Structures are given as C-alpha cells and as structure tokens.
Amino acid sequence: MFNYLKKIIHYKKAITKHTNNLDDEKDQGVSLTSHxxxxxxxxxxxxxxxxxxxxxxxxxxxxxxxxxxxxxxxxxxxxxxxxxxxxxxxxxxxxxxxxxxxxxxxxxxxxxxxxxxxxxxxxxxxxxxxxxxxxxxxxxxxxxxxxxxxxLQKWEKRSIEQPVTESVVRGPHQGFTETISTNITLLRRIIKNPDLRMESYTIGDQTNTNVCIVYMKDIVNPKLITEINTRLDRIKTDAILESGYIEAFIEDAPYSIFATVGNCEKPDKVASKILEGRAAIFVDGSPFVLTVPLLFIENFQSTEDYYSRPYFSSMTRLLRFVSYFITILSPGIYVALTTYHQELIPTQLLFTMAAGQYGIPFPSAIETLIMLIIFDILREAGIRLPKPVGSAVSIVGALVLGESAVSAGLISPFMVIIVALTAISSFVISSQTDSAAILRYFFLLLAGLFGAFGLIMGFLFILVYLASLRSFGTPYLLPISPLSMSGMKDTFIRAPIWAMLKRPKTIGKYNLNRQTESYMKPTENNRNINDE
Amino acid sequence: MKKRMIILFKILISTVILFNLTGCWNANELNTLPIVVGIGIDKAPSDEEVQVVAQIIKPQELQGSLGSSDGGGEAYWNLTSTGETIFDAIREMTHESSGRLYTAHNQIIVIGNKIASEGVQKYLDFFMRAHETRPNTLIVISSNTSTEILDTKPELTRIPAESITRLSEAQEIQSHSKKVTFQDFTNYLMSKTTSPVAPLITSLKDKETSTLKIEGMAIFKGDQMVGQLDESESRGLLWVTGDIKTGALVVPYKNEVVTLEIINAKRKITPKIQGDNIYIHVEIKEEGKIVEQTSKENLATLQDFEELKKVQNEAIKSEILSALNKAQELNTDIFGFGEEIHKKYKEEWKEISSNWDKIFPSIEVEIEIQSSIDSTGKISHPAVPQSLE
Known part of the structure; x- marks a missing residue:
C-alpha cells in the first residue's frame, strides 16, 4: 500500500519538475533601452x-x-x-x-x-x-x-497588538503583525547584537513573498542554516500566503499529525528560541514566525514559565502533561473501562455509573463518539462565528446538548463530565490541539475495539513513532529520548533561571555556555544593608 | 491506477467492517450487565443439589438514592437457582436474568450453616478457579441459611451485601470478630495444621424488622465447621493472632468496674521443644487507656495504675485461655501454632505434623502479658469534689 502511495507521489513530483523549468531566464535577460x-x-x-x-x-x-x-x-x-x-x-x-x-x-x-x-x-x-x-x-x-x-514604501497595516493565540499574564504583551519589517524590528529591539543575522528569500512565482531566516551567528549550528537554505531553495510554488505554506514545504515529516516546525506569535518567545540556537523563519504577511528545530516538549513550555517563580512554573508544567494525557486518553479510557474492564472500576463508582447508564440507548463507544463530534462542531463553530452570535452557541451547546441530553436520557451524565474534561484539557496545550483532536478519536476507536489492550498498543505505537521523528536533525522527543540529564532541568519541571547554565545540548552545542554561575548568595553584608 | 485505488478502497472498507463483525470480544455495556454483589450458598431443599443466591443490584433504583426522591423499590434483586454444582446453578440463572452474571464485583460469599457443616472445600472450588473472583471477597458463615442473611433489608445502606461487608469490616472496632477474606480462608484450608475460622452472622428477627449481627466466629476442622467461638473467645483468638485493633476491656476493680480501651497490642509466639515436650510461649504487649470508671475514687495514681495493670493482664489472659480451651477441646489449631513450630523447627516438623492432632490438645501454652496504662482521657480524676489534703 505504501509503495503504491510513494509511486503516485513520485509521479506528481516529476510533473512539477517539468513545468517549473519553462518560464525561467527569458524576461530577466531583456535590458532597458535608452529611449x-x-x-x-x-x-x-x-x-x-x-x-x-x-x-x-x-x-x-x-x-x-x-x-x-x-x-x-x-x-x-x-x-x-x-x-x-x-x-x-x-x-x-x-x-x-x-x-x-x-x-x-x-x-x-x-x-x-x-x-x-x-x-x-x-x-x-x-x-x-x-x-x-x-x-x-x-x-x-x-x-x-x-x-x-x-x-518609499508605505501602506496600511495593523498596529502591534496582543497576540490571540498566546496570551500571558506576566511578560511582554506585544505580538507580531503581518508586516515582515515590523516583525524583524520587534526582534531586533530585543536582541541588540551584531551576531543577529538575517538571510532574505523571495518565494512564490506569483506572490513573490519575502521570507527571512533569522539566527544568532555564533550560537546556531551552521549546518542547520545550510539545511534551511536548501529546503527553502527547493520550494517551487506559485503562492506563499502564510507561514503555514513554508512549514508544509520544509517539515521533516510531511505526513505526520505532529508538527515538526514550531510557530509562535510573540517576539520574546522567538528571541528565546533563537538564543538557544534555533533559527526563525519570518514570512511576510503572517504574524506566525516559524522556528526550527521543534521539540515535542516545546508544546508544554510557555514563555510565562520562565517569567514566574520556578515552583509554580514546575507545577503548571506537570499539570500540562496531565492535561495532555487527559485530553487524548480520557474518552478512550472511559470506553475501555465501561465496556471491557468493569472490574477495574471501584465498586461504589460502578454502581453510580451503572445507574447513570441505565436506559441510555447507545453503546458507550458510540455515545462517546457522538459527544466528541458534537464538541468538535461546537469548537469549530465557536471559532468561526461572528461574535454577537457567540452567546447563542454557548447556550445551545451547554444547555441543550449538555443538560437536556442527559435529562432526556440520550447520554449519561458521566459522558458529559468526560467530554467537558477532555474539552477543557485540550485548550491547555494550545499548540497541540490539532494532533490531540485526532489522537482522541484514534484512542477511542482502539478502546472501543480492543479495550485497554488496544489503548496500550496504540499508546506505545504513538510513543515509538514520536521517538522516531526528527526535526531538522534533532530527535523530536529530545530531553526524554535520548535522555539528557541537563535537559531535564527544563522538561517536567522548570529549574530556576540561574541554574540553567547551559543551552540545550543538541540544539545549542556550538555554544553551550549560556551563563556563568551568578545566583544570589546571601552573605552577612548583603543581608544587612539597612543596618548602620 | 484507478483500478488499484478501487482495490485499496475495498481493502480499507473490509478491514473496517471486519472489526465490527468480530462482535467485540468480551465487550459488555454497563447497562446490560447484571452486577452481582453478594453470593449465598445453601443446600437445596432436596438436599441433593446446591442452592445459590445471587444478589444483583438494580441501578435504576440506586439512582433514586442519588437524587431527591427515595427510589421506592428495593435496590437489589435476589436471584435463586439450584444446580448440581455452583457453576451449574449460576449458569442456570440465565434462565431468569438478562445476561451472564458479572461476579467481578462480588463483595461477599455467605455460606449457609448446612454447607459449612458438610464441608466447604468442594463448594469454594469454583470461586478459586473463576478469574472474576477477587481475593479480597469476604467470607461469612450464616448461623442459618444464607438466603435469610441476604434477604435482610439493611437500615443504613440499600444493598444487603454492602451492609454485610461494612459490618464485617467494622468488627475491628471491638475486636470481637475479624473479617476473613477469601484469600485468607483458602490459605487456612491449605494449611496442614491451622484450622480456618470465619465470622458467624445471624439474623435477629422481630415482628417487623430484622437486623444482622456478627456474633463470634465459626471454627472449622479441615473444611467442616465443628464449633464456634463466642465474642470473648474470639477476642482471645485475636490476641494470639495479632489481629486486635481496638476494643473495650471491662475489668472489675475495687468493687466497681473500670473500662479500658485497647490502644495498641502486639504479640510474639515462640515455640520451644525440650525433649518430647513442646511449649508455646505467647507474649502479649498491650497499651491501654482508662476511658470510663464507675467509682468516685481518683484512680490516677501510680499505685492504682499498677493494680489496674494486673487486673488488665488477668482479663486478657482469661480471654486467651477461654479461646485456648475451646480450641483444644475441639482439637482445632486456630492460632496457627503448628505453622510457628514449622518455621522454627524444620527438622522436627515432619514428625510433629503427622501427629499434630494428638499433640495439639495437650500442648502447653505459656502466656506472658505486659500491659500498660498510658492515659486517663481528658480528665485524670472523676468529676466529684476532691478532698483537700
């Protein structure tokens, strides 16, 4: 089956190669006359x-x-x-x-x-x-x-605003806009260093979109920049309308549901990634800046983690892991428990669940599937609909589909809890909402067919798959697999800033030292500066 | 290419359909599952067959207890069936119930008196083999039939099996009986010398109401019930087996009585073989606390404490002795002395174990009790006018 797919792709590639060569180098040769x-x-x-x-x-x-x-x-x-x-x-x-x-x-x-x-x-x-x-x-x-x-360019543009996707309580509130020059200026304002280098590209036969690679010269791996160059050079397309186009052309695993190219809307976040040895790709017309390489763990990190105190940050980060597992696994676990492994449910809870399920017309796998689809419809509607209609949708969603469906005996009250928990948790990891939505159905299917056995096999499959992914030469599950002890300082917990002396081992290996030990040591003198 | 696409599509469709056609191995929807919470075993009236009672919950009635209104009807259904064997009887139940009985959440096995006297091993065999049986299922012996016990409508919960479970777990508060799990019971059954015990439950009937009571424990010889321990004898057994959690000791003192609460108890059993004689040394360490006194005298003096300790020792010793006498009388090693000897004297054990029935009734047990009284509660002397000295 896969061979067959490969053949189709090769065929299509051959066709595109052929057409690309046609319109080169004809017009460029014509010179101006003196009339x-x-x-x-x-x-x-x-x-x-x-x-x-x-x-x-x-x-x-x-x-x-x-x-x-x-x-x-x-x-x-x-x-x-x-x-x-x-x-x-x-x-x-x-x-x-x-x-x-x-x-x-x-x-x-x-x-x-x-x-x-x-x-x-x-x-x-x-x-x-x-x-x-x-x-x-x-x-x-x-x-x-x-x-x-x-x-003498000047055109109408959006002013710098707070980004919609990544809002923070503490930390800079400005976000990128659609204009590449503004975006690069925002970054330049943060990193005032001659080593901040940029390489410009024009991509798209029709749109002629400006694309710019930005990196720190003495931190980044030079091979990474060459690799980005070759990958960008390979793009032969007529239009680049958003950075998502570039992402699709350069990512390591084009068929994967997991993104191997990161994107973010905040200059401080891009700056921090560049300073760790990553490269950023700015695309004119998009407030989303791409960063490579991307690690899976970056989905669980937020800029605010580094601006708040480490204990709270570590707690929220663990919470994000829990939420991620809840959002991808809880519908599956619920179905597996209620249809295959009732013995694993505590007896009292089983009674309550059996009472809740009494008279429900659907098997729980179907029931869960219906509720998940309804949730996805509501979510999609919530994003697209005009704001004045928003309250109507939330009323319909919360009251009609939640409350009334339970009292009408169509779905069990436990199902509503599970779906609500799944939905809320999915928004905690905002950058993985897309893959989580697919994985949720994947695990639901496995649980409905094979119970916990299916769940475990599916989970192992995903884990092995994640471990096999690479993003621009960097293993996707990096600090966890291959295990890097220094990376653990910023994985499940967030160590204090002064304790993270080194850059991430693989990404920043050309210039590992981030800082020297300079944390505050309480001494008699600095404790008693108020004493006479 | 189109042809191959169609083939691919066909393969995909048939795989998806295949998954549905397998009929979902082992899948059961919760709302179609008859959940069994208690099983009772009795002799059938014909005496040839075995009668099994399965207590199945009715979730729709339980829902009533979640909401405002009381469900009205009973939240359980006792399904009775007879068969030549337990499994036969349970499968016979499908003639009346709406599915295969789901026994993984079974909490209790009630064994009727007749079955217990006849021998329980052959009736428990099914439960040991069945993968659904939990090792922590409780075992109780009914003083009459198990149907009677499972039919007694409880006052505090809605399901009899649940109330029996709580009842036998609550025994540790007074230590007049203890809960015995299925695993414990089968371990005893397999032991060469130790006799199994199990809590004994009776149904006390008035005109209208009936309640359940656990009174003492049933003693088995092999797998047959041969006698029973009353409440203080049961506690005597628990002192030696180390299962005392807490409880009240009412002791006479200076013509009045003092109630002592057991705070902590430890035991140590040391067997000793000297020549042909076998001694068992039982050492009990206990901490007590005065919780109630009937006299008006101040007992919070060192002298009184010393006296009280002696009285307490006597009380404990008499409980142990009563249990020991009963056990030796019935020739049942409920204390597990045989196992203790086995642990210490491996060489001599072969000979001893074959003669254990002869040795046990006359075995000498030395009881040494060290108890203390640590506290008198919130007050030290009773609320009477104190004499000024």
Missing amino acids: LDENLNMLKNILGNSNDIIIKLLNIGNNHDYKGALVYIDGLVDKTMLYESIMRPLQNEMSCSKDCSNLTVLDRINERLLSSTNIDNVSKIKLLIDNILTGNTVLLLDGSNQALAIP
Whole structure:
C-alpha cells in the first residue's frame, strides 16, 4: 500500500519538475533601452492597464532639460514623501549643465538630489518590475538605459497588538503583525547584537513573498542554516500566503499529525528560541514566525514559565502533561473501562455509573463518539462565528446538548463530565490541539475495539513513532529520548533561571555556555544593608 | 491506477467492517450487565443439589438514592437457582436474568450453616478457579441459611451485601470478630495444621424488622465447621493472632468496674521443644487507656495504675485461655501454632505434623502479658469534689 502511495507521489513530483523549468531566464535577460517611450511601452505591456499603476511623466531640471518618468503603484507608496523629496527636487532644484551626458545625470540625481537611502540602479526589465511590485518607486530617464529604484514604501497595516493565540499574564504583551519589517524590528529591539543575522528569500512565482531566516551567528549550528537554505531553495510554488505554506514545504515529516516546525506569535518567545540556537523563519504577511528545530516538549513550555517563580512554573508544567494525557486518553479510557474492564472500576463508582447508564440507548463507544463530534462542531463553530452570535452557541451547546441530553436520557451524565474534561484539557496545550483532536478519536476507536489492550498498543505505537521523528536533525522527543540529564532541568519541571547554565545540548552545542554561575548568595553584608 | 485505488478502497472498507463483525470480544455495556454483589450458598431443599443466591443490584433504583426522591423499590434483586454444582446453578440463572452474571464485583460469599457443616472445600472450588473472583471477597458463615442473611433489608445502606461487608469490616472496632477474606480462608484450608475460622452472622428477627449481627466466629476442622467461638473467645483468638485493633476491656476493680480501651497490642509466639515436650510461649504487649470508671475514687495514681495493670493482664489472659480451651477441646489449631513450630523447627516438623492432632490438645501454652496504662482521657480524676489534703 505504501509503495503504491510513494509511486503516485513520485509521479506528481516529476510533473512539477517539468513545468517549473519553462518560464525561467527569458524576461530577466531583456535590458532597458535608452529611449523612454520604448521603456514605458515595455512596462505597459507587462503591467497592463491596471488603474493602480501610476506612470507620471515629468521634465527634470530647473530648465526642464530632461524627460523622465516615475512609475509606482498607488497605495504602496508614501505620497507626501514622493512629492516632497522626489518630485519637487527633480523638477525645481536640478541644475545641470548641457555637457552632462544622460548617463551621468542619473548618477548625479542619485548622489545629490535624492535624500532617500537604499537607491538601486536597475537595468533589467524583470528587476524593474519586481521593484515596482514591492512598492518601490522607479525613476526612468530618457536617454539612459538604467533606472533608479527608490524605496518609499508605505501602506496600511495593523498596529502591534496582543497576540490571540498566546496570551500571558506576566511578560511582554506585544505580538507580531503581518508586516515582515515590523516583525524583524520587534526582534531586533530585543536582541541588540551584531551576531543577529538575517538571510532574505523571495518565494512564490506569483506572490513573490519575502521570507527571512533569522539566527544568532555564533550560537546556531551552521549546518542547520545550510539545511534551511536548501529546503527553502527547493520550494517551487506559485503562492506563499502564510507561514503555514513554508512549514508544509520544509517539515521533516510531511505526513505526520505532529508538527515538526514550531510557530509562535510573540517576539520574546522567538528571541528565546533563537538564543538557544534555533533559527526563525519570518514570512511576510503572517504574524506566525516559524522556528526550527521543534521539540515535542516545546508544546508544554510557555514563555510565562520562565517569567514566574520556578515552583509554580514546575507545577503548571506537570499539570500540562496531565492535561495532555487527559485530553487524548480520557474518552478512550472511559470506553475501555465501561465496556471491557468493569472490574477495574471501584465498586461504589460502578454502581453510580451503572445507574447513570441505565436506559441510555447507545453503546458507550458510540455515545462517546457522538459527544466528541458534537464538541468538535461546537469548537469549530465557536471559532468561526461572528461574535454577537457567540452567546447563542454557548447556550445551545451547554444547555441543550449538555443538560437536556442527559435529562432526556440520550447520554449519561458521566459522558458529559468526560467530554467537558477532555474539552477543557485540550485548550491547555494550545499548540497541540490539532494532533490531540485526532489522537482522541484514534484512542477511542482502539478502546472501543480492543479495550485497554488496544489503548496500550496504540499508546506505545504513538510513543515509538514520536521517538522516531526528527526535526531538522534533532530527535523530536529530545530531553526524554535520548535522555539528557541537563535537559531535564527544563522538561517536567522548570529549574530556576540561574541554574540553567547551559543551552540545550543538541540544539545549542556550538555554544553551550549560556551563563556563568551568578545566583544570589546571601552573605552577612548583603543581608544587612539597612543596618548602620 | 484507478483500478488499484478501487482495490485499496475495498481493502480499507473490509478491514473496517471486519472489526465490527468480530462482535467485540468480551465487550459488555454497563447497562446490560447484571452486577452481582453478594453470593449465598445453601443446600437445596432436596438436599441433593446446591442452592445459590445471587444478589444483583438494580441501578435504576440506586439512582433514586442519588437524587431527591427515595427510589421506592428495593435496590437489589435476589436471584435463586439450584444446580448440581455452583457453576451449574449460576449458569442456570440465565434462565431468569438478562445476561451472564458479572461476579467481578462480588463483595461477599455467605455460606449457609448446612454447607459449612458438610464441608466447604468442594463448594469454594469454583470461586478459586473463576478469574472474576477477587481475593479480597469476604467470607461469612450464616448461623442459618444464607438466603435469610441476604434477604435482610439493611437500615443504613440499600444493598444487603454492602451492609454485610461494612459490618464485617467494622468488627475491628471491638475486636470481637475479624473479617476473613477469601484469600485468607483458602490459605487456612491449605494449611496442614491451622484450622480456618470465619465470622458467624445471624439474623435477629422481630415482628417487623430484622437486623444482622456478627456474633463470634465459626471454627472449622479441615473444611467442616465443628464449633464456634463466642465474642470473648474470639477476642482471645485475636490476641494470639495479632489481629486486635481496638476494643473495650471491662475489668472489675475495687468493687466497681473500670473500662479500658485497647490502644495498641502486639504479640510474639515462640515455640520451644525440650525433649518430647513442646511449649508455646505467647507474649502479649498491650497499651491501654482508662476511658470510663464507675467509682468516685481518683484512680490516677501510680499505685492504682499498677493494680489496674494486673487486673488488665488477668482479663486478657482469661480471654486467651477461654479461646485456648475451646480450641483444644475441639482439637482445632486456630492460632496457627503448628505453622510457628514449622518455621522454627524444620527438622522436627515432619514428625510433629503427622501427629499434630494428638499433640495439639495437650500442648502447653505459656502466656506472658505486659500491659500498660498510658492515659486517663481528658480528665485524670472523676468529676466529684476532691478532698483537700
């Protein structure tokens, strides 16, 4: 069966390879001519008559000696800046004697007149188009086969807000936005170090999306960056609409229900991961930044763990493990106990459960399945529906499906408790909600068919599978398997910050020392600073 | 490719269906399961067959006790059936019940008097073999029939079997009897010398109400019941077996009585072989506490304590002696002296064990009791005007 699947995939790969080679290297070769009209005609041909593309013809110089044109996209350009620092100086302040050749005029404009930084000389039509589309303003000059690309981008964007997915009580509240430059700035503001390096990519034949790899030069494993480079280079697609696209293309186990690429919305979290030796991948248009490699344990860690006191953090972390097991296993365990292993239920509880089940028309496996599906419907509806309708859904969900179904004798009251517990626990591990939802049904099926035997086999299967996964060369279950004692400081418990002297062994092995021992030692002097 | 897809799809569908067709090994829904909580064994009226009573709970009636209203009806159903063997009788019950009886939650096995006198081993054989039987199921012996016991409607709980379980667990408060689990009982049965004991339960009937009472213990010789211990004899047995938890000792003192509560008790049994004679040395260490006195005199003096200790020792000793006399009279080693000798004298044991029935009635038991009185409760002397001295 798997061989068959593999064959299909290979076939599809072959087809895509073939089509990708077609449209390369043709347009890029075409150069600009030294006639303005020809150049403009060429541009019009490629860009079409879209009304947001503005071609502004102007005469340059205080004597109006030179003919030129500005090409830009309306809405992507800061208009005040365009008038103040480009058009006015070009038209009024430009003084140039006749002996200047057309080619040097462009350089003079660049050097003397324009205050904008980062101005590029462009001579190929393809590059010119790319510049226009990314929001740069292009200046063409009659008689010159080169053009100037002036970055004056400005567009409407969302301001920095608190992220929806990862809210914290203590810790920074800002989250990433959809603009890549803002996001990188947020990170730069946290890590003020020349070693913070970035590598830019443009991916997507149609969307030309900016993608940026960010890492700490002397902490990260250089091989990790090469690996990310090759994986990003391999992407041949027409559109990158969200970082999820990149994730799908570069992840180690594309068929897995477990994510092997992490994502997060908070700059402080990305900073902490980068400082442990991971690399981050920023994608323009998405507030979710990818981090690799991802360990399974990261799903159970929250930034707030490190900002609160270690005892409480350790307790909540253990609680998260418990919640995870509750959310994936409790429906299965309930079904296994009530249909196969009644002898494992304490006698008094069995009486109560038997009383609750009395008159229920469905077998408990079916009953559980129905309730889980209803819960998933409610959850999905809760995410998508417009806010004013929210209260209606919660009333329907809680009252009609919970209370009334029990009093009508359709489901047992225990079932409601189990499903409610499962539902609440699933939100504790927010980043594993997706896989947990699938695993829940998986274990329910096994429990319904084979009882506890099935549950145990399924659990072992998942465990072995997790241990076999790798994320960018790092074992997925890392501090647990292979066992790393120093990693245990930040696994089931969270040791005090001053005790975590080393970075994670595998990820940060190129620069293991995080800090030297510098915790507060109470001495007579520092205890008695108030004494005279 | 399409053909292969169809084949793949067919395989997938048939696998899924296959799982459903297996009929779910061992699967039972809770609401269709007759949960047995108590089993009684009696001789059938014909005396040839065995009669089994299974107490099955009725969950729908139990639900009433969860909510506001009392369920009205009884929360249990006693199903009676006869058969040549226990298993036969239990399977016969499916003619009347709505499924195979589920005995994994059986809490108690009540053995009728006639069965106990005849010999219990052949009736317990099924329970030892059945995988559903729990080793901690309790065993009680009915002074009459087991049906009578399981039919007695309890006052504090809704299910008789549950009330009997609690009753036999509560025996440790007075230490006049002890709970005997199925595992204990079978261990005794397999011992060469030790005689099994089990709590004896009777149903006290008035005109309208009937209650259950555990009075003493039944003594078995081999697997046959041969006699019984009354309450103080039972405690005498428990002193020696080390099963005393707590209890009241009422002792005479200076023409009045003092009630002492047993706080802690330990025992040590040392067998000794000297020539042909076998001695058993029983050492009891006990801590007591004055919980009640009828005299107006202040007993919280060192002298009184010394005296009280002696009286307490006597009381304990007389309890042990009464049990010992009964046991020697019936020639039943309920104390497990034989096993103690076996542990210490492995060489001599072979000979002793074959003659144990001759040795035990005349075995010499030395009883040494060290007791103490540690406390007088919240007050030290009774609430009477104290003389000023």
